[in-house]
Amino acid sequence: MLEIKGATKIYGNGGAKIVALDNVSFNVNKGDFIAIMGPSGSGKSTLLNAIGGLDTLSRGRIVLNGQRIDNLSEEALVSIRRKGMGYVFQQYHLLPSLSVLENVMLPMALSGKKGKDGKALQLLRMVGLEKRAGQRPNQLSGGEQQRVAIARALINNPLITLADEPTGNLDQKTGREILDLLKRVNEQGCTIIMVTHNNEAAERAKEIILLQDGRIVDRKANVR
Amino acid sequence: MSYATLGVVIGTMTFVAVLTIALAAEARINDQLEKYGANLTILPAINSIDMTLGDLSLGTVTVGENYIDQDKLPEIRQITDGKIREALDIQAEGDIATIAPKLYLTADIEGTSVMLVGIEPEEEQKIKPWWQVQEGEYLNGSMEAIVGATAADLLKLNVGDTITVNGSDLYVTGILGETGSNEDYQVFIPLETLQLLFNKQGVISSIDIRALCNACPVEVIADSINQNITGVRAVAVKQIAHTEMGMLERINRFMYALAGITLIIGGFAVFNTMMASVNERTKDIGIMRAVGSSRSQILRIFIYESLITGIAGGILGYGVGTLLAYVIGPLVFENTTISFAPIFIPVSLAVATLIAVAATIYPALRATKVKVADSLRAL
Numbered sequence: 001m002l003e004i005k006g007a008t009k010i011y012g013n014g015g016a017k018i019v020a021l022d023n024v025s026f027n028v029n030k031g032d033f034i035a036i037m038g039p040s041g042s043g044k045s046t047l048l049n050a051i052g053g054l055d056t057l058s059r060g061r062i063v064l065n066g067q068r069i070d071n072l073s074e075e076a077l078v079s080i081r082r083k084g085m086g087y088v089f090q091q092y093h094l095l096p097s098l099s100v101l102e103n104v105m106l107p108m109a110l111s112g113k114k115g116k117d118g119k120a121l122q123l124l125r126m127v128g129l130e131k132r133a134g135q136r137p138n139q140l141s142g143g144e145q146q147r148v149a150i151a152r153a154l155i156n157n158p159l160i161t162l163a164d165e166p167t168g169n170l171d172q173k174t175g176r177e178i179l180d181l182l183k184r185v186n187e188q189g190c191t192i193i194m195v196t197h198n199n200e201a202a203e204r205a206k207e208i209i210l211l212q213d214g215r216i217v218d219r220k221a222n223v224r
Numbered sequence: 225m226s227y228a229t230l231g232v233v234i235g236t237m238t239f240v241a242v243l244t245i246a247l248a249a250e251a252r253i254n255d256q257l258e259k260y261g262a263n264l265t266i267l268p269a270i271n272s273i274d275m276t277l278g279d280l281s282l283g284t285v286t287v288g289e290n291y292i293d294q295d296k297l298p299e300i301r302q303i304t305d306g307k308i309r310e311a312l313d314i315q316a317e318g319d320i321a322t323i324a325p326k327l328y329l330t331a332d333i334e335g336t337s338v339m340l341v342g343i344e345p346e347e348e349q350k351i352k353p354w355w356q357v358q359e360g361e362y363l364n365g366s367m368e369a370i371v372g373a374t375a376a377d378l379l380k381l382n383v384g385d386t387i388t389v390n391g392s393d394l395y396v397t398g399i400l401g402e403t404g405s406n407e408d409y410q411v412f413i414p415l416e417t418l419q420l421l422f423n424k425q426g427v428i429s430s431i432d433i434r435a436l437c438n439a440c441p442v443e444v445i446a447d448s449i450n451q452n453i454t455g456v457r458a459v460a461v462k463q464i465a466h467t468e469m470g471m472l473e474r475i476n477r478f479m480y481a482l483a484g485i486t487l488i489i490g491g492f493a494v495f496n497t498m499m500a501s502v503n504e505r506t507k508d509i510g511i512m513r514a515v516g517s518s519r520s521q522i523l524r525i526f527i528y529e530s531l532i533t534g535i536a537g538g539i540l541g542y543g544v545g546t547l548l549a550y551v552i553g554p555l556v557f558e559n560t561t562i563s564f565a566p567i568f569i570p571v572s573l574a575v576a577t578l579i580a581v582a583a584t585i586y587p588a589l590r591a592t593k594v595k596v597a598d599s600l601r602a603l
Contacts, residue, residue, distance in 0.1 A: 054514060055597040075518060082516035093511045093600070110516040152515065 001191065002028035002051070002160060006060035007070075009046050009214070020046040022214040023060070028160070028193065033186040035205035035222075036195045043214040044195040045164055051193065052085045052162045053077040064159065082111045086153030088182075090165035092145040094137040094152075100124065101133035104151045111156060123151035127181060143174030150181060154190065161185065163194040167201055179204045228497035228530075228580065229537045235490020236541025236576040237548060240568050242483040244549035246476045247565055249557040253472050263461035264433040264442055266300065266449065268292050291427035292456055297325060299453055300431065307445045308435055321435050324351045325428040327418050331389050334379060339410045340389065342418030342428075351434050355407075359383045360398030366417050369394040373401060374408040387411070390421045487579060494533070494583035498526070502587040509591050510599025519592035526588035530580040538576030542569055 009021040021043045028034060036044050049055035051062060053069060062070040069080050086107075087093075094103045104120040124130045127147035129140075137145055146166060153161050163182065167175030175198070183204045186192050194205060202208050203222065210218035268290045305320040314320065327342035345363040349355060360383030363370050371381050376399045381387065385396045394413055402408055419425045435442055442460040449458035502509075509522055546564060553562040 049597045052514075054600070055595070078513075078516060078518040081514065087514050089514075089600070093507070093514070095508055095511060106512070107515040110512070110518075110521060156516070 001030045001032075001065060003063040004028075004047075004051065004060070005063070007047065007050060007057050007062065008059035009043070009050060009055070010058040019214050021050070021057070021060075024211070024214070024216055025060075026209060026216065026219065028191060030159075030191055031186070031189055033183070033192045033204070033206045034194070035202035035208045036193065036211060037197060037199075037202050037208055038211035039197065042211040044197075044211055046214075047211070048162050048164050048193065048195045051160075052087060053080050082107060082156055084159045086156065086158035086161040088146070088149050088153050088161065088163040088166045090168040092137070092142070092149045092169075094145055094148055096137055099134050099136060100129060100140070100148050103137065103148055104155055107152060107156050120151070120155060123154055124148075127151045141174070142170050143177060146170060146174075146178050147181060150178070150185065154185065158190070160191045160193060163192060165196055165198075166194065167196070167198060172200075175201070228494045228501070228583075229533050229540070231490045231493025231497060231583075232533055232537025232576045232580050233541045233544065234493070235487045235579055236538055236572045237545040238486035238490075239483040239575060240542050240545025240572050241548040241552065242479045242486075243568055243571070244546055244562060244565050245553040245556055245560070246479050248549070248553055248560045248562045250472060250476070251563075252557060252560045264304070264435070264446055264449075264458055265461055266292065266431040266433065266456050266458045268429070269455050269457050290455070291327075291424070291429060292325075292431065294325065294426045294428050296453055296456065297323065297431070300433075300449060300456075303448050303452060304433055304435070304445050307448060308440050311441045311444075321433050322347055322350045324348050324432045324434075325415060326430050326432065327415055327424060327427065328429040329418060329422050329424070331422075333387050333389065333411070336379060338375060338379070339406075340418055341410050341412050342415035343412050344415055348412070351432050352407075354403060356401040357398040358401040360396070362398055363412065363414060364397060365395075366414055367392070367394055368397040369411050369413045370398045370400060371396055371412075372408040372410045373399060373403075375411055378409075389413075392421055487575065491579045491583050494530075494580055495587070498530070498584045498587040499590075502526075502591045505591070506594060506599045509594060510596050513596040514600065522592045523588050526584050526591060527581060530584035530588075531577060533584075534577030534580030535573060537580060538573035541576055542572040545572065 004027070005025050007021050007024040008019070011018040011020055024043070024047060036047060038044050046055060050057050050070065053072070057070050060070070061068055064080065064084055069077070069084075072080065094100075095106065098106065101117060101120055101124065104123060105117060108116070108120070121130055121133060124133055127150055129144060129147055129151070132140060132144065137148065140148065146169075150161075150166075153163075161182075166182065167178050170178060179201055182192060182194065186206075192205075194201065196202055205222055207219070207221050209216055301319065301321070301323055304323065308314065308320050324344055324347040326348075329340050329342070330337055331340050332338070343363075349362065357370070358373065360370075369387060371379070375381070376396075379387075381396050381399070383396055383398060386393045387396060388394075394417070400407065400412075415428070419427070433445075435445070446458040446460045449456065512522060545568075546562075550562045553560050
C-alpha cells in the first residue's frame with residue numbers, strides 16, 4: 001500500500017548540513033498500525049511529514065498505491081492530502097474560529113463535498129463528542145480537542161491516518177483514551193502511522209520502527 | 225472593525241471629502257460666473273485716448289469723436305438676446321442680457337482733469353456686483369454723482385459735497401469702495417445727465433454686456449454684432465472666467481493629488497495589516513493546507529476578505545467623507561454649500577475595493593507559498 005524507499009532529507013548544505021533522514025526504507029500494508037519511535041531529533045516527524053506530502057525529500061521515493069507521491073506538484077499533493085491522508089497533530093491544530101462540527105467537516109468542505117454533516121456527527125458520536133458539536137475548540141479540554149482532531153482526520157475516509165505525537169500534550173489517562181480510540185479506528189480497518197516517544201503509546205501499535213539519527217535502527221512486530 | 229477596514233475607510237473618506245468639496249467649489253464658482261456672466265465690450269470702431277486724473281495717467285480708453293450711436297442699442301440687444309435664446313433654447317420673452325452703455329468724457333473739476341463716466345445706474349450696478357458704496361448712497365437722481373475711492377481722496381470730496389461740471393452742480397451722493405481698477409479714479413453720473421451737460425445726446429462711448437451664463441456664446445454674439453452693426457467693434461472678454469476657472473482647476477488638481485496620496489497611504493495601511501494578518505494566521509493556513517486546502521482556496525479566502533473589507537470600507541468611507549465635506553467644505557471655500565453627491569457612492573466603492581484587493585494580493589500570494597510543514601513548525 002505504501003512504500004518508502006531510501007527516504008533521505010538533508011537540511012542546509014556544506015558544513016551546516018543536517019541529515020534528518022538517512023536512507024529510510026519500509027513498507028506499510030493496509031490495516032497496519034505502525035509506531036515510529038525514537039529520541040528527539042531522530043527524524044520521526046520529518047518522516048511523517050514526507051509521507052503526508054507536507055514536506056519534500058532530498059532523495060528517495062514514497063509510493064502510495066502504486067503512485068509515486070514524493071515528486072508531485074503542489075496541486076496533486078492537495079488531492080493526496082484530501083483523499084489519501086488524515087492528520088492528527090500533537091497540538092490538535094483545530095481552527096479556533098470554527099465550531100467542533102465545522103472543524104470536523106473542514107476537509108470535506110475543502111474537497112468540495114457540501115452540506116452533509118451526517119458523517120461528521122457520526123464520527124463525533126464515535127469519539128463521544130456529538131453533544132459538543134456546536135462548541136468552539138477553546139471550550140474543550142485537550143483530550144476532547146484531540147478526539148475532534150481524530151474525527152476530522154477520518155472524515156474523508158483516508159487511506160492512511162498519520163498521527164504525530166497524538167498524546168504528547170495530554171495527561172496519562174486522557175492519553176490512554178486517545179490511544180484506545182486510535183486502536184479502535186485501526187480495528188475498523190484504518191491504516192495508522194503514529195510518531196511517538198511514549199512506550200505505552202507504541203504498545204498499541206502492531207509494529208514499531210525505531211529511528212535514531214535519521215536511520216532505522218530497529219523494526220519489530222508488537223507482540224501482545 | 226479591523227485595521228485594514230480602517231485604512232480603507234480613511235483613504236476613501238479623504239477621497240470622497242476632497243471630491244465632494246471640489247465639486248461644490250466648482251459649482252459655486254460656476255454660479256458666480258453665471259452671475260457675473262461672460263463679458264462683451266462694444267467700442268466705436270476707431271480711436272483711443274489716454275485717461276488722466278491730474279498728472280496721473282490712467283491708461284487708455286477707446287473713445288474719440290466717433291461715438292456709438294445710442295439708437296443701435298435695441299439692435300445690439302436683439303442680436304445678443306437672440307443668440308442666447310438660440311444657444312440655451314429659451315422661449316420666454318423679455319430682456320436676457322444686461323446691457324450697460326457708457327459715455328466717457330474728461331472734465332475739469334476744481335482745476336483737476338477728471339474722467340467722468342455717464343452710466344445707466346441700474347444696469348451698471350447689475351453688471352458690477354463687486355461695487356460697494358463705502359459712504360452715502362448709490363445714484364438715485366439725475367443731478368447726482370458717485371465718486372471712485374481715489375478720486376474722492378484726490379479731490380477731497382465727501383458725501384454731500386457738490387461738484388461743478390460745465391456750470392451745473394452735481395450732488396455727491398456716495399463714494400465707492402476701492403476696486404483696484406480705473407474705476408477708483410472716475411466720477412460716475414447718470415448717462416442722460418452727462419449727455420445733456422456736454423451736449424452729447426444720443427451718443428455713447430462703449431457698451432458692456434453681461435450674458436446670462438457661462439455657456440452663453442459670447443464669441444458668436446460678438447461676431448454677429450461685428451457683422452451686422454456698422455461703426456462698432458464687439459470684443460469678447462473672457463478673462464475673468466478664464467482666471468477663476470484656471471485657479472479652480474489648479475486647486476482641484478492639488479486636491480486630487482492630495483486624495484491620491486491619501487489613497488496610497490490607505491493602501492499601505494491595508495497592505496501592512498494584511499501582511500500582519502497573514503503572519504498571524506500562518507498556523508491556520510498551515511492547518512488548512514494540511515487538511516486539504518489548495519493554494520487557490522487560501523488565495524480566495526483572502527480575496528473574499530479583502531472584498532468585504534473594501535465594500536465595508538467604501539460604504540463607511542463614503543458616509544464619513546461626505547460628513548467631513550460638510551464640516552470642512554465651508555471652511556475651505558467660504559459660502560460653499562456642500563451637497564450630497566450620490567455619484568461618489570459607486571466611485572468610493574470601486575476605489576475602496578480596488579485598494580483592498582490590490583493591497584491583499586501580495587500577502588495572500590505569499591501566504592499560499594508557505595510550506596505546510598514550515599507553517600506548522602512556526603507554532
